[in-house]
Amino acid sequence: MRPERSLILLLVLAGVGQGIFVFLAVADIAWGSYGWARPEVIYWLGVSSLAFAFAGMAASLFHLGNPMRGWKAIIRWQSSWLSREAVSMGLFSGAAALYLLLYFFSAPSGLRTLVGLAGIFAAFALYISSAMLYARISFVREWSNKLTAINFMAFGLASGVAVSYAVLCLLGFNYTAVREIAAVLAAVGLILKAASLAFNKTVYVPLDIKNALVMNEPNIKLMSTGTSYEHYNTKEYSSGFTDAQVRSVLILSLFAAFVLPLIIWAVMTQWPDTPAAGILASLAALSMIAGLIAERGLFFIQGNHLQNLYYATFRSNSASNPLLSKAKKGTPAPVK
Amino acid sequence: MKKEKNGHMLEENEDIQYTTCYMCACRCGIKVTLKNGKIRYIQGNPAHPTNQGVICAKGSSGIMKQLSPARITKPLLRKKNSERGEAQFDEISWDEAMDILVSRLKKIRETDPKKFAFFTGRDQMQALTSYFAKQFGTPNFAAHGGFCSVNMATGMIYSIGGSSWEFGGADYERTKYFLLMGVAEDHDSNPLKLGLGRMREHGGKVVVVNPVRSGYGAIADEWLPIKPGTDGAFILGLIHVLLKNGLYDRDFLISHTNAAYLVTLDEGGEDEGMFHLLHERDMVNTQNTVWDRKSGGIREAHLSDNDPALLGEFKSGEGKTLRPAFQLLVERVMEDGYLEKSAAICGIPAKTIERIGLEMGITARDNTITLPIPWIDAWGKEHKTTTGHPVSIHAMRGLAAHSNGFQTVRALSVLMMLLGIIDRPGGFRYKPPFPRPVPPCPKPINKADQVKPGAPLPAPELGFPSMPEHLAIDEDGNPVRIDKAFSWEFPFTAHGMMQNVITNAAKGDPYHLDTLMFFMANMSWNSTMNTSGVMDMLRQKDKDGNYVIPFLAVSDAFFSEIASFADLVLPDTTYLERHDVISLLDRPICDYSKAADAIRHPILPPKGGCRPFQQTIIDLANALGLPGFCDESGKPLYKTYPEFIANWMPSPGANVGFLAGWRGAGGTKHIVGEPNPAQWEMYIKNKSFWEIQLEDSIKYNRTINQGYLNWSQNMKFKRDNEPIIMHFYSEVMQRFRLAAKGQRKGRQPKTPAQKKRILRYFDPLPFWYEPLEHQLADGGKYQFHAITQRPMPHYHSWDSQNAWLRQIMGQNFLYMNSARAGEMGINDLDWVWVESPWKRKIKVQVKLSEAVQTDTVWTWNAMGKYPGAWNLDPGASEAVKGFLLNHLITEELPHEAGGFISNSDPISGQAAWFDLKVKISKSSEPGLYPVFKPIEPLAHMEKRPGILRYTVDERKK
Amino acid sequence: MSQLALVIDLNKCVGCHACATNCKAWNTAGEFGPLTDTEPYGKQPEGVWFNRVQTYEIGKYPKTEVINFPKSCMHCKNAPCVDVCPTGASYKREEDGIVLVNYDDCIGCKYCSWACPYGCREFDGHEGVMKKCTLCVDRIYNEDLPEEERKPACVLACPTRARTFGDIDDPESEASKAIREKHGYRLLPEAGAGPSNHYLPQRKVKVELDEDEICVKPLAILTIEKKITSYREQIFDDFMSP
């Protein structure tokens, strides 16, 4: 699929925002009474959560052909994951904002907790609906699997905690525990990404142009797409990247999203009182965000849509997938 | 309030108009819905005989033609100091434009009318344009036929008095076996598509003979990948199979053809190879003879109690040796190993040829169709039923566009005669006014002194010679015409040889021209051979710095390549903006059992300052005071084109004219009748066409159908009601041979080369010979045949200005057989050099295909564009990737007598587009060759829009 | 219930693109238009088309088949494109099963196009809305048109008459009959969308020649062919006469 910038930004940035909020709310609820909930911490974490979420939402508007009508997206929440995404996005940002307001207007903590829990719920609803939006496209096998939702959550939380840690460090609170949580989440993220790459290796859709035309003949060759030029259906469903480019994106994404932050944090472990903690933690967080942007790009690039059968650009199995050229043929996993 | 019109309920701002499409020359009827004065929708006219409601990709895109920013809407004069081809023009007024042209033409007409040459392309108004040229007095007129498919026309017309092209076709309703040879799209586009669809419906077998399997081939039951230029050998192979197995229709041959006529074999005399006659040889009352098996003697042909022999050898009373023509064909094709020889030539295995021959023959034999339609033949014999065989063949340029095409098409005609599938149910059917005599009556001018200053020609420019006396040559045997049509080199040039005009005029061979005028022909680009060379010729100057072709006037509606070369551009209207006739005098819309014609009428106003070319012709004729257009005193008889059409008659009181419908006062008469001033309105009322249905009894066997012959005489389609006997054996050709042998009195060729050519190619029985270019090219070096196909969604060069059609196809590739390319290390989308033996080369992009014969490469025709032409972005793929094969094709071959001779069929003058042989080699560098310097858009043309959102409506909520 | 659909006969389709351009002509000027074209005379022209005709080659030379393959929205029974639409702009009509987009509600999120297994939706970038074949809903019920023309534009246009339109839920419709009698099939049934358009496969006609039908008697002709002195008995002249 074509890696759409606005969607990539939406998924990564909103994911960060959600992650920050989840971290903030959990920390506030669980540790608040331990003096953790200092106004500047709550404020900066809350604001960054909202900032990331809004940045993501703003980016997503660029994806829409008619952003002015964007609100209509909430109409069909009963059937459409995209609609649910919009609804949860609204709920999430509402809850997060309310949470902040409640804090600053010193509302009763029970109410705040309630809103915090609602925000956490909305954040997860948003992770899941964003993910399900893709996972439900059964014509893209690289998307339509359980790992999609798990990864969306894991990467969102990891990046949220990484950013939260950076914010804390910048505020002068270099909490080891938070760094450790971030590291664990990043490690989990790396493992999940590896798992999803491994899964993609096994993706094998036993369909080819024969099935597309329902003609059981060998050697079918596309001679004309019906136009001499590209059009929506040839552009939207292909990434336009070469195999080599894809491989470098893969390496970049893994390194920047997971490896580099882990290294930075490991260094920080060895250097507990560094005055550069803020800078280092920010570097780690930025690297992770950059890496996740690449990772999300890859998510699109690797998505191989069934309609490509008609344009002879469909890769029926991993063996012909340039990313995974050395893998062996997986078990057939027919499309539902 | 909605109002009803033709079954539609229309709003106030809506209208429905019927007219004739001209997105190609197929002449379909269209129904145009208009809203707010703009086109809402163009669809096929369901009532129309040609297309019966369907419409093609081009026809549907008429809206975009109207919208094209490449429209020229002002008369243009080449800027003083600019060079031809640079497209630097001054906008001038129509008055200035007409003054310039008229003063030139006046001078030419008063001195030497042949210095004005007028050649037209894919127009449908040759009756008018040729009449104009004739009245002007120049022999130098022709339309596109000579470079198009004249072999198809003449090969069949000189055999059966009719042809495919738009003049006839298969009885798709009944055919059970259909051979489609060398057709990619056809002139009869929609009828052929309708027919194929119908055939698929009732389950007949479709066999496609073509080096390439494309469009129509896709739905064929069998594809025979033939080597280009070898169909003659294949057809003669089929003939062999039919003869060997006795699968031919004896009765048909005897009644409809001259197969049983006795041919004199004795050598050396005036009658060698001519039919033996019972009475004196005179043109009106020749009595051909047959050997009557019943009486065992020679009798006049076609006596009802004859039982003519087809085989054998007989002696005449005077002791002459005679054999039936049929016997001569048998001798030719029944040699040992004939089939294997044919197979080796055409690349189709002998077994396959045999099977196809048997399939055709047996399908014909075992599925005879009998219709309960009684008819009377020309000799008065009554037939209770009408019979036929459900086998038919349709062929076009794949056969025609080779220098052996005439004889190939002759072979095809003979094959059809053998099967008895001509104008009978299930077979090939004529469209009125065909069948015509073999060959038809009109003869071209035949003497140099018939071209006189200030006088019309006494005879038409074009015609069908049947003896050397009909050739357009002077006393020394040199051509009268600039294109050398109707010369000893190209005797049966019924459509002229437009392909030679520029080259001959540039060389001054046979003479120089003063003014050359093109209408609707892109002669500096896709409709010429040797395109780069021809562009140079148009730019060529003499030592005084004057162009060797002094003045080039072009009528075009678009900023085409030829318009950019013009000295004077006359901007024409589009088909939706003008009056036109699709006349019985020209290329009418008749159906197998209908006589019909049609009109166009303006449903939109002319854009800008453009003016219908028809009107320009009338205005020119009036300004020149041409007889026929003006009275004796030179006073114009008709002001406007519609007026001319409604009133003109070939001679006073002839009562026929351009339009056949609603003649006579009140429009009650058809075909023959006095002019009717309300004729146009009556056409418009009848959805812009007219038709009459033939009665059942005169629909079939029309060459010898008394009822039909009488009808066609009454309708003035034919001068007499004599039966038309098909030329199984062509005595006409033998006449030329005898002249070449010096055995015939009258005109004889002068040079040994002329004699040799006639002797070799004017064989009265069909035969196959290697195309001329193949004879000359080194086959080891130039291993590939290079040919083109018509793309269905484009019409020649016209449609690159069409926003929709160019999206469908905006680049062509050179298609190569995958396996063959593999051997040469050539991959998909590689760039290759393609070189022809004539020191010309191009570099183009390759696409590998499984659907092309191994020795053949091909591309879509006319896709390549000159950068900037058609108001396309100079970087458009048509200009930077698309290419023309034409650069490689030579318009002239070395002549054995020294010098050069047109690369055309030695009989008909058909341009040999598909004889091209090429060498292919992989190029390490991508990129097109040759590339040309872009031209700038004309100042007055609309700017190219970045976004196009055509609509006539507000969207409903 | 009824389900309107197109039935396209690949045994007749010659790939002429008439269905594509006539569709564009009808739709661009009307209720569902305009169908935007960008850079129409430029380097990369691109436009919205509801119907496109692709070409495939099948097999290896010389046993090659060519298929022309028109494709437009299949008006799927389970229309996955409809379920995913967040705004309800995409909908499937109850009464006749036509899948439509209400342009005024479409936010241009393109999600529906991802959910279509066939690539049958086209995004109009200029207008920012998703477009697709309407099954000419503005023709087929249009009482301003003559009754015989209340058919999709592509069906009326098709010069080989390869396209049939009708209710595939009505076993008596022309469309259903064609599907039944000519082995109609649907694309990618595996995808589960339940497409309503059907294709009729190419069907090859063969002439089976029986040995008995091939009469070899006249071979004797070879003996008379070289030297002929006088009239001889005919051997096969009468063979074909009825």
Ligand SMILES: Nc1nc2c(c(=O)[nH]1)N[C@H]1C(S)=C(S)[C@@H](COP(=O)(O)OP(=O)(O)OC[C@H]3O[C@@H](n4cnc5c(=O)[nH]c(N)nc54)[C@H](O)[C@@H]3O)O[C@H]1N2
């Ligand atoms: N859409 C569209 N329709 C058109 C036109 C157009 O430009 N576009 N042009 C019109 C005009 S002017 C004409 S003349 C007609 C021409 O109509 P066609 O005769 O159909 O013309 P071509 O496309 O030249 O097709 C020639 C076919 O012959 C094949 N061929 C080449 N050499 C040989 C050979 O030696 N043997 C055999 N058996 N086949 C061979 C080619 O592969 C090709 O398929 O079409 C008319 N109709």
Ligand SMILES: Nc1nc2c(c(=O)[nH]1)N[C@H]1C(S)=C(S)[C@@H](COP(=O)(O)OP(=O)(O)OC[C@H]3O[C@@H](n4cnc5c(=O)[nH]c(N)nc54)[C@H](O)[C@@H]3O)O[C@H]1N2
């Ligand atoms: N390589 C190769 N070359 C070929 C062929 C081939 O098969 N292969 N085919 C040959 C054949 S058969 C033919 S018929 C020729 C066709 O060649 P042409 O007859 O030259 O056909 P077009 O390219 O259509 O050019 C016609 C010109 O008419 C102009 N025109 C269009 N509409 C109008 C109008 O309404 N009024 C006026 N005044 N002008 C108009 C166009 O702008 C264009 O400049 O090409 C020949 N060239």
Ligand code: SF4
């Ligand atoms: S075949 Fe030619 S005349 Fe007929 S609709 Fe198409 S473009 Fe028009």
Ligand code: SF4
């Ligand atoms: S109009 Fe008919 S024949 Fe032409 S491409 Fe479409 S379906 Fe095929």
Ligand code: SF4
């Ligand atoms: S692009 Fe329009 S029709 Fe498609 S899903 Fe989005 S809102 Fe619905």
Ligand code: SF4
């Ligand atoms: S073909 Fe695609 S767009 Fe049409 S109904 Fe089916 S899923 Fe929806």
Ligand code: SF4
């Ligand atoms: S049914 Fe109408 S909208 Fe759909 S492809 Fe045909 S013409 Fe186009």
Ligand SMILES: [Mo]
């Ligand atoms: Mo032509």
